[in-house]
Amino acid sequence: MKFKRQLFGFQDMLRFKKLVPNRRQKLAEGSNTPLPTEYRTNTLAKRLHPGRMKVELVECRQITETLRELTFRRVDGDAFPFFRAGQYVSIQAAIEGSLVSRPYSIVSTPKQALENKLVLGVEKVGFMSSYLCDKAKVGDRFVMTEPSGEFHYETLRDKKEIVCIAGGSGITPFLSMAGAMIDGTEKYSMTLFYGARDLAHLAYKEELEALQSKGLKVIYVLSDEKQEGYEHGFISGELLKKYVDVENCTFFLCGPPAMYSFLKKEFEPWNLPVKAVHQDASCCADRPINAPQTFQLVVHMRDEVYTIPAKENETLLTALERAALDAPNKCRAGGCGYCHSKWIKGKFFVAEGRDGRREADVKFGFIHPCVTYPMEDMEIDVPIGE
Numbered sequence: 055m056k057f058k059r060q061l062f063g064f065q066d067m068l069r070f071k072k073l074v075p076n077r078r079q080k081l082a083e084g085s086n087t088p089l090p091t092e093y094r095t096n097t098l099a100k101r102l103h104p105g106r107m108k109v110e111l112v113e114c115r116q117i118t119e120t121l122r123e124l125t126f127r128r129v130d131g132d133a134f135p136f137f138r139a140g141q142y143v144s145i146q147a148a149i150e151g152s153l154v155s156r157p158y159s160i161v162s163t164p165k166q167a168l169e170n171k172l173v174l175g176v177e178k179v180g181f182m183s184s185y186l187c188d189k190a191k192v193g194d195r196f197v198m199t200e201p202s203g204e205f206h207y208e209t210l211r212d213k214k215e216i217v218c219i220a221g222g223s224g225i226t227p228f229l230s231m232a233g234a235m236i237d238g239t240e241k242y243s244m245t246l247f248y249g250a251r252d253l254a255h256l257a258y259k260e261e262l263e264a265l266q267s268k269g270l271k272v273i274y275v276l277s278d279e280k281q282e283g284y285e286h287g288f289i290s291g292e293l294l295k296k297y298v299d300v301e302n303c304t305f306f307l308c309g310p311p312a313m314y315s316f317l318k319k320e321f322e323p324w325n326l327p328v329k330a331v332h333q334d335a336s337c338c339a340d341r342p343i344n345a346p347q348t349f350q351l352v353v354h355m356r357d358e359v360y361t362i363p364a365k366e367n368e369t370l371l372t373a374l375e376r377a378a379l380d381a382p383n384k385c386r387a388g389g390c391g392y393c394h395s396k397w398i399k400g401k402f403f404v405a406e407g408r409d410g411r412r413e414a415d416v417k418f419g420f421i422h423p424c425v426t427y428p429m430e431d432m433e434i435d436v437p438i439g440e
């Protein structure tokens with residue numbers, strides 16, 4: 055053992071002596087081709103997460119009296135990033151002196167995104183949506199965020215059987231989810247309950263029938279009209295049990311707040327685990343205050359300071375948009391954290407059930423302006439939209 059150690063020690067010394075000449079030789083033999091300026095990982099990351107994209111409206115189609123379908127393409131000619139069926143994008147536009155954004159569920163499928171095609175369904179409700187429904191025309195350009203959101207199927211969490219419940223314009227994400235199931239992108243079996251007032255308010259009937267012929271199960275429920283072959287009334291627990299095994303499926307809900315509260319009560323007796331029911335988030339609305347006061351909001355944005363009005367019944371994000379300040383935002387529901395800003399001073403109110411801040415954010419004074427209302431003059435520090 056002693057002899058061997060000495061021999062190895064001697065060989066190590068020899069190798070050490072040759073280290074520098076060997077290294078010089080390897081360097082001399084090396085290629086002098088310049089290093090690549092783009093790496094595959096970076097290119098892929100950029101394709102999947104392009105951030106904000108410039109888009110052009112290429113087609114408009116009226117679906118119902120109040121629902122308009124808008125088709126976009128990317129101006130730079132790149133494909134839209136692949137996304138999870140059920141996700142949304144946020145559209146930003148300069149309208150009447152304001153810089154406004156709103157999130158909309160994607161109607162088209164993830165595969166269509168790769169053909170530089172992204173379709174949204176816009177219901178004519180509110181300032182931005184009314185603009186998109188009444189005034190936006192082919193050729194108009196907008197800024198769009200990359201697809202985001204947690205409202206999508208998750209293999210490890212969700213059951214293979216999914217039950218989607220749509221109310222009114224809440225049908226939009228389910229068209230994408232059904233399309234993704236039919237084209238093989240997603241591997242679930244989907245049953246869709248679609249509630250509307252009457253036949254005239256059922257959107258995308260033709261498209262749903264085409265998907266039905268390929269394997270989608272659809273149950274239409276009309277509340278104000280009786281029609282043969284359609285269920286009548288509301289989408290109740292009893293009706294769901296008539297068609298699906300409620301304990302062996304995962305529910306996805308998208309519709310008006312009244313539908314969520316009604317279904318919450320209907321689901322109660324079943325004691326489903328929290329992960330069995332997913333609900334799409336809706337934008338935070340104005341507070342119902344009679345004769346709201348207007349406060350002063352001091353806004354720091356990088357090196358600039360602005361003093362703008364902020365109404366008591368509107369979120370801080372709305373005040374920023376009215377002043378045409380490009381504040382980052384996506385979900386407008388308190389969940390994504392994209393509008394995350396630093397509170398400096400002034401009392402505020404966070405919309406009930408919308409406080410998606412982490413404990414550390416609350417402790418160190420961060421707020422989400424999309425769900426925060428001023429209660430007096432305030433001062434905040436907002437990141438700029440990238």
Ligand code: FES
Pocket residue numbers: 382383384385386387388389390391392393394410422423424425
């Ligand atoms: S925009 Fe998503 S949390 Fe404010």
